[in-house]
Amino acid sequence: MRIFAIPLLVALLLALLPLGVSGYVLGLLTLAYYFGVFAMSWDLLFGFAGELNFGPSFLIGLGAYTAALLNHYQGLPIWVCVIAGALVAVIGGVLLAVPALRLSGPYFGLVTLVAVLLLQNAIVLFAGITGGEIGLDIPDIISIDDGTNYWTALGFMTVSGLILFGLSRSSVGLILQASGQDAIQAAALGFNVTKHKLAAFCVSALFSGLAGAMLIFYMGTASPGTVVDIGVGVQVIIAAVMGGRRTILGAALGAIFLIVAGEILRPLGQLSTFVVSAVALLVILFFPGGFLGTALHRGDR
C-alpha cells in the first residue's frame, strides 16, 4: 500500500503549489509533467517489455501533429483533437510494431529511429501544410491561466502514472517482464509474447500520443524541434534511465529532474546540456538503478 500512498501524497502536495509559487515555476513544472508521461510510457515498453524504443518521439509527434492539424485546419474542439491524436499514435504504433517486433535488440532500435527520421522528413517536406521546421500555430489553448494549465498537467500525469504503474504491477506486467528477460522461456510457459509486447506498445503509444497532443495545446504551437526531433526522444530515454527503469514512477521523477535542472543551469548557456548529460552519465555509471531504483533498494535491505 505504501507504494501507492507515497506518490499520491506527493501529488497532493504538488497540487497545492499554485497557491504559493510564481507562474514561471508553474509553467516549467507543467512542461516537466508532460515529459514525465513520455518517460513513463517509454519505461513500460523498455523496462518491462525489454524493447529498446529509440523513437518515442515518433509516437509523441504523431499524436501532437494529428491534433495540431485538426485544430488548425478543421477547428475541432480540443478534446476531439486530443483523442484523435492519441488514436493516430496507437494506429501508427501498431503499424510500426507489428513488423518491428519480429526484430530484436539493435534492429528494433534502428527501425524505431528510422521511423522518427521519416516522420521528421515528411513534416519538412510538406512544409506547406505542416509549417515545416518553424512549426504550426494552434488557435486553441487549454487555458491562459497558469494554475489551470498546471493542474491539468499534474492531474494527467497522476492518472497516467496510476494506470501505467497499476498495469506494470498486474499479471500483464509480470508476463511482460518475463518476456523482456527471456522471451523463449516465457513463450515456453505458454504466454503469447508478441501479443503482450504489442499490447504494451499500444498502451505506450496511447499515453505518448495523448501527452504529445495535450502538450501542444499547452504551448500553442507544434514544431519538429519540440515534439518530433531525435533530441526529444533522447531526453525521454535519459529521463527514464536516470529515474530508474522498471519503476514507471521513477521515469516521471527523472523527467522532472531533467527539465528543472536544464532550466536552473540555463545561465551556463550552451554548457547546460553538457552538464546535464554528464550528470546523467555519472548516474548510470554509479547508480545504475537510477534515483528510484537505488532508493527502493536501500529500503528493501
Place this chain on the structure above:
Amino acid sequence: MQFLQILIDGFAISSLYGLGAIGFTLIFGVSGVLNLSHGALMVTAAVIAWAAAGSLHTGPYLGALAGVAASVAMAFATYLLVVRPIQSSRRIPREEKEIFVLTGTLLWGIMLQEAIAYLFTSNPKTVLPLVPGVVSILGVRTPAQEILTAVLSWAAIGLLWLLVNRTRRGKVLLAASINPRGLTLLGFELSEIYLFVWGLYGLLAGLAGVLLGAFLGVSSDNVGTLTASAFSIVVLGGLGSVSGSLIGAYIVGYLETITAYVVSPSIRTIPVLLLLVLAVYVRPQGLMGRR
C-alpha cells in the same frame, strides 16, 4: 555528363562512408559494442584539424594529424571512461549491459558535441584541403581533394584488410570476434586486445572525420546524423561484417547521390531510410551478416 558526375561524386562519398562505417562495425564485431558516440569522434577529428590548421598555422598535414590524434585519444576515453566501467560493473545485470552501453555512449557523444559547440561554436567548418586544385576526369571537373579522399579511404581499408588477414595481431582480433573466451584460455589478455581495437577504431574514425571535414565540411550539429548513417550502413551490410559494411556504404552513397542529383538534394536521405526499413524487414541479418 551528369551520369559521370554522379559516378565520380558517388564513388568519393561512398568510399568515405565505408571508411567511417568500417570502424563502427569493427568495434561491434570484436567487442560487441555499438558506439553511439561515433559521430562525435568524427566531428572531433575534423574540428581539431580545422582549429590546428587555422589558429595554430600548422598547415593542412600537421592539422590532419592533430585531428586523427584527437580522435584516437577520444576513442580511448570512450572505452576507458564509459564502456569498460559499464562492462565490468557488478551492479548492472548482464542482460542490460547492452542498453547501458548504448545510453552511456549516447550521453558521451552529446557531451563531446556540446563541448565542441562551446569551444569552437557550432558553425560549419571546412578543413583545409590536403591537396589543392581541380582535375578534369573525362570532362568532369573534380577537386583533387575528392580524388585523394577516395584514394586515402581505400588505402586505409586495404591496410586494415592486410592487418586482419596477414598479421598475427589481426588474427588475434579475428579470434576475439569469434570466441573471446577461447582466446582468454589460450593466454591472451582480452583487455589489451580491446584497447588495441579501440585505438584502431579511433584512427579510422579520425581519418574519416578529417576527410569528411575537407570534402563537405562539418559542424557539431552533424553528430547525430553521422552516427545514424554509420548505424544504417552497418545494419544494411550486416552487423560485424566488414565487407558487408563496404557494400552497404556504396549502396547508401550512390542512392543518396543519385537522389540529390536527379530528384532534389532536400530529400537525399529519404530513399535510404525507406530502403533500410525494407532491408531490415526482409533480411534482418543484413546483406553479409552472420547469424
